[in-house]
Amino acid sequence: MTQHTESPHQAASAAIVVGIDGSAGSISAVRWAARTAADRGRALRIVHCAEPIADRTPRSAYDAFIYATMQDIRRAAEQMLAAAAAEARAAAPAVTLTTELASGRTARTLIDASAHAHLLVLGATRTAGAIAHLGSTLLAVTAHAHGAVVVVRGPDPARADGPVVVGVDGSSVGEPAIGAAFTEASLRGAELVAVHAWSDLSEGQFGGVDYPAMPVEDFAVAEEALLAERLAGWSEQFPDVVVRREIEVFGPRERLAHRSQTAQLLVVGSRGRGGFRGLLLGSTSNWLVQHAECPVMVVHHD
Structure with missing residues (x-):
């Protein structure tokens, strides 16, 4: 060496x-x-x-x-x-x-x-x-x-005028990613955009049921409350960070990839625990490090 x-x-x-x-x-x-x-x-x-x-x-x-x-x-x-x-x-x-x-x-x-x-x-x-x-x-x-x-990643990795974007899956396993995103936003003096997608399925059908026929409004209310709860403690620790919350029903990959076009940093968790909770921790983070348009921070539970 x-x-x-x-x-x-x-x-x-x-x-x-x-x-x-x-x-x-x-x-x-x-x-x-x-x-x-x-x-x-x-x-x-x-x-x-x-x-x-x-x-x-x-x-x-x-x-x-x-x-x-x-x-x-x-x-x-x-x-x-x-x-x-x-x-x-x-x-x-x-x-x-x-x-x-x-x-x-x-x-x-x-x-x-x-x-x-x-x-x-x-x-x-x-x-x-x-x-x-x-x-x-x-x-x-x-x-x-x-x-x-x-x-x-991305055409302009040095971009400093966009927000920090974090994917929030709603599980406790993803908590370190939220903490890292708040820290990065505070260090950079940037807005934090927290994106929470309830399902990692694409728009279309599942089990023979059209998604538009499902009562997604009820899901949206519950998921908004969950997201607010996940962010509350971190907002208290980082009062200088302006947070914008976004709730999506489908496709965390697509939503976060779209967000990466204007973000200076994208933050996601590292691995999931199965089911919908953990949708951002695993395959989605692997996909984003290959397709995002800005630097991607993958935060592990340790």
Whole structure:
């Protein structure tokens, strides 16, 4: 493992950690993470993972070939980290910065790092109907990391004039996401939009019953009360945050994706407990980190 300290400036103890792979998405993530770390007085730790690199002296022609190849990999990785550090410095000149070349599996390394991070940050680059940055690692990390993971997405990740949007599923499991959303809105001086969709089903039919024929007005009244209850305690803790509540009957994915077009940050929970309560904690958060138009913060229950 190679670690290089870039600045001696004082910072908060828990750093913001960003994983990179050299893609355009990871560079956007580095810039976003650097600005956020500087704004919050925290250190930034840039991590790149590579397969274990042998340091022993080669004893055969084959060993020499493998050794040379692995040294090339090391040099390329160190150059990637240096380039990322330069991007971070350009985005936030005063940020405290370290770079780390780690050996081993990327997902496990980043999941372990998240246990001690203020935030874990990854980047996503839109491709033809998919995402690129750390490959399937991105979904593995967002599903299994500790604390909060931010996937930097969208055409303008640095947008600062929109609201913070949080998806509220109504369960106690989603409480950490609400708390994180209030914190982010307060730090950013932004409005908080709390979106609660009663059902994660799409509009249409279910069990042979047309949704428009169902007494959705009754549901709306009950869900409005539930949402107000979930937000009340947090509003007392963050009186500076202006909150707007939105109740939807259908489609949290579509509603939140639409909201992400003008939001500066979208906050969701990490996993559900089955049934309607938990609709935002699992498949919906996985979908949003692949399709949202702004950075997505996935908050885990721990």
